[in-house]
Amino acid sequence: MADHRRPPPDILVIGAGLAGIACALDLSRAGLSVELLESSDGVGGRMRTDRKDGFLLDRGFQVFNTAYPQVKRRVSLRDLCLRPFTPGLLARTSTRLVRIADPIRRPGDAASLMPGRVLSARDLAALAALTTRDVLLPASILKRLPDRSTAAALTRAGISLSAAEELLRPFLSGVFLEDELETSARFFHMVWRSMARGNLCLPAAGIGAVPEQLAAGLPDGTLRLEAPVVTVTDSGVLLQDGSERPASTIVVATDGPTAACLLPGLTVPDGRTVTTYYHAADTSPLAEPTLVVDSSRAVLNTCVLTEVAPSYAPPGTALVSTSVLNDDRPGGEAVVRRRLAELYGTDTSAWTLIGAYIVEDALPAMVPPWPVSRTTRFAPDRYVCGDHRATGSVQGALASGTRAAREVLADLARQ
Numbered sequence: 114m115a116d117h118r119r120p121p122p123d124i125l126v127i128g129a130g131l132a133g134i135a136c137a138l139d140l141s142r143a144g145l146s147v148e149l150l151e152s153s154d155g156v157g158g159r160m161r162t163d164r165k166d167g168f169l170l171d172r173g174f175q176v177f178n179t180a181y182p183q184v185k186r187r188v189s190l191r192d193l194c195l196r197p198f199t200p201g202l203l204a205r206t207s208t209r210l211v212r213i214a215d216p217i218r219r220p221g222d223a224a225s226l227m228p229g230r231v232l233s234a235r236d237l238a239a240l241a242a243l244t245t246r247d248v249l250l251p252a253s254i255l256k257r258l259p260d261r262s263t264a265a266a267l268t269r270a271g272i273s274l275s276a277a278e279e280l281l282r283p284f285l286s287g288v289f290l291e292d293e294l295e296t297s298a299r300f301f302h303m304v305w306r307s308m309a310r311g312n313l314c315l316p317a318a319g320i321g322a323v324p325e326q327l328a329a330g331l332p333d334g335t336l337r338l339e340a341p342v343v344t345v346t347d348s349g350v351l352l353q354d355g356s357e358r359p360a361s362t363i364v365v366a367t368d369g370p371t372a373a374c375l376l377p378g379l380t381v382p383d384g385r386t387v388t389t390y391y392h393a394a395d396t397s398p399l400a401e402p403t404l405v406v407d408s409s410r411a412v413l414n415t416c417v418l419t420e421v422a423p424s425y426a427p428p429g430t431a432l433v434s435t436s437v438l439n440d441d442r443p444g445g446e447a448v449v450r451r452r453l454a455e456l457y458g459t460d461t462s463a464w465t466l467i468g469a470y471i472v473e474d475a476l477p478a479m480v481p482p483w484p485v486s487r488t489t490r491f492a493p494d495r496y497v498c499g500d501h502r503a504t505g506s507v508q509g510a511l512a513s514g515t516r517a518a519r520e521v522l523a524d525l526a527r528q
Contacts, residue, residue: 119148119334120146121349121358121359121360122146122147122148122360123145123146123147123360123361123362124140124145124146124147124148124363124364124521125147125148125349125358125360125362125363125364126140126147126148126149126150126363126364126366127150127345127350127363127364127365127366127367127375128150128151128152128158128365128366128367128368128371128499129149129150129151129156129157129158129324129328129336129366130156130157130158130159130160130324130366130367130368130499130510131157131158131160131323131324131327131507131510131511131514132366132498132499132500132510132511132513132514132517133149133151133158133364133366133367133498133514134149134156134324134327134328134331134514135183135187135327135510135511135514135515135518136364136366136498136514136515136517136518136521137149137331137335137336138187138327138330138331138518139514139515139518139519139522140518140521141331141332141335143518143522147332147335148335148337148358148360149335149336149337150337150340150341150342150350150352150358151336151337151338151339151340152339152340152341152342152353153338153339154338154339155321155325155338156324156325156327156328156336156338157321157323157324158324158367158368159173159368159472159475160172160175160320160323160324160507161320161321161324162318162319162320162321162322163468165467165468166467167426167427167430168391168393168425168426168427168432168467168468169318169319169422169424169425169426170391170467170468170470171319171320171321171389171434172470172472173387173389173436173470173472173475174287174387174389174414174416174434174435174436175320176198176313176314176315176320177193177195177313177314177315177316177320177323177507178307178311178312178313178314178506178507178508179195179311179312179314180306180307180308180310180311180312181307181311181506181507181508181511182252182508182512183507183508183511183512183515184508184511187327187511188323188326188327189326192326193314193316193317193318193322193323193326194316194317194318195312195314195315195316195317196314196315196316196317196402196421196422197312197313197314197402197421198312198313198314198315198402198403198404198416198421199219199401199402199403199404200214200215200218200219200312200313201213201214201215201219201403202284202403202404202405202406203399203403203404203405203406204279204280204283204284204405204406204407204408205283205405205406205407205408205455205456206279206280206408207279207408207409210456211230211231211280212231213231213280213284231280232276232280233276235271235273236271236272236273236276238271239270239271239272240270240272240276242270242271243270243272243305244305244309247302247305247306247309248306248309248310250306252303252306255299255302255303255306256299256303256485256486258298258299258302260297260298260299260481260482260483261298261481262294262295262296262297262298262480262481263285263289263294263295263296263297263298263300263301264277264282264293264294264295265298266298266301266302267281267294277294278408279408280408282294282408283406283407283410283413283414284404284406284414285301286406286410286413286438287404287406287413287414287436288304289301289385289476289479289505290385290386290413290438290475290476291385291438291478292410292413292438295480296478296479296480296483297479297480297481297482297483298481299481299483299485300479300483300485300504300505303485303504304506307508314421315418315421315422315425316422317422317424318424319425323507340352340353340354342375344375345363345365345375345376345495349363350363361494362494362495362496362521362525363494363495363496364496364497364498364517364521365491365495365496365497365498366497366498366499366514366517367499368384368474368499368501369381369382369384369474369477369499369501370384370474372497372499372501376491376495376497379491379497381477381501382477382478382479382480382501383477383478384473384474384475384476384477384478384501385438385474385475385476385477385478385505386438386439386471386472386473386474386475387413387436387437387438387439387471387472387475388436388437388438388439388445388469388470388471388472389434389435389436389469389472390434390435390436390437390446390449390466390468390469391432391433391434391466391467391468391469392432392433392435392450392453392461392464392465392466392467393426393430393431393432393433393464393465393467394430394431394433394461394463394464394465395429395430395431395463396431397417397419397420397431398431398433398453398457398458398459398461399416399417399420399457400420401420402416402420402421403416403420404416405456405457407452407456409452411437411448411449411452412435412436412437412449412452412456413436413437413438414435414436415433415434415435415436415453415456415457416433416434417431417432418432418433418434419431419432432467433453435449435453446466446469450462450464475505476505477500477501477505479504479505485503485504485509486502486503486512486513486516487502487503488516488520489502489513489516489517489520490520490524494524496517496520496521497517498513498514498516498517499513499514500513503516
């Protein structure tokens with residue numbers, strides 16, 4: 114039966130992740146009445162933060178990049194109280210722990226990049242040339258480059274196999290959530306550009322503060338939580354509670370698998386799964402806000418979140434985040450804990466497991482050739498947006514939602 118408690122909107126947007134919020138904001142600002150339906154009890158989709166016993170637990174390890182164009186356009190960085198990571202990283206190679214520094218932002222660490230200390234002179238030159246090109250070339254050109262795998266792109270750039278395997282692959286595996294570097298080189302170049310241009314940070318209140326800030330800009334009455342949609346019908350949507358919401362125009366802004374269920378015939382990419390563990394320790398095992406990556410592939414990355422943002426844990430407690438691919442191994446957490454003892458050089462047996470998140474479809478599998486943007490039009494008056502329609506990033510989700518609103522408005526103007 115139809116829900117008569119509120120007038121029908123001009124447009125229904127399904128899913129209050131970043132893409133759905135961006136789309137709803139732009140359509141509302143254009144003067145249309147919009148209803149944003151979210152199945153869960155909060156906004157953000159996968160970009161949410163849980164509060165547990167004084168800890169902030171992001172749903173999977175995530176960082177916030179200040180260089181994304183959509184972020185600059187939409188987000189008040191000051192209000193997020195951003196806390197930066199160290200520019201660079203620590204990498205546990207097969208023989209030792211090495212530091213990869215950003216000599217521009219951290220001149221004091223430049224000595225770590227002396228030829229032969231971590232990278233050969235040839236690898237340093239190749240990496241500098243790749244970075245310079247990605248920073249200086251217009252994004253529009255990077256998006257149109259012939260596509261190949263990231264592994265092939267690194268080889269083509271002149272980076273040696275040993276440097277790629279020991280240093281770049283461990284880091285990029287955590288970015289792409291796959292360890293073969295089969296991800297599109299187009300996406301790699303865009304990510305590399307954004308990292309060189311921006312800062313990697315965490316909001317003091319957790320990563321969920323980003324969608325919460327965006328959603329606060331929606332007109333009153335736009336957002337409707339705990340309203341799962343079962344079916345998209347010819348005249349609107351059917352909700353799980355049996356009610357119907359009529360609307361002539363519908364935008365599906367969910368994750369890929371859900372979108373494929375709501376829009377039969379929609380093709381979506383496979384998803385990458387990641388598991389993130391949160392451990393509490395009495396003392397910090399690393400007294401700096403630096404990401405640690407692991408060439409052994411036992412873990413993707415780990416960091417002491419409270420060195421980045423002390424607000425992530427109660428006073429006097431360190432919170433360590435560690436991510437692994439899938440992690441369906443028997444005793445997976447125990448394996449991770451043992452490897453953390455080796456990575457940090459400390460006894461981890463007394464660490465307390467605060468939480469563990471298995472994040473399915475955390476990112477789309479962006480294998481080449483991968484279009485970094487594609488139309489959101491699916492059928493007449495039916496649209497679909499999300500990172501699976503662009504790139505697996507905050508920028509991709511926001512850009513796809515923006516495009517959906519733009520295409521809706523253009524189609525309405527032609528009617």
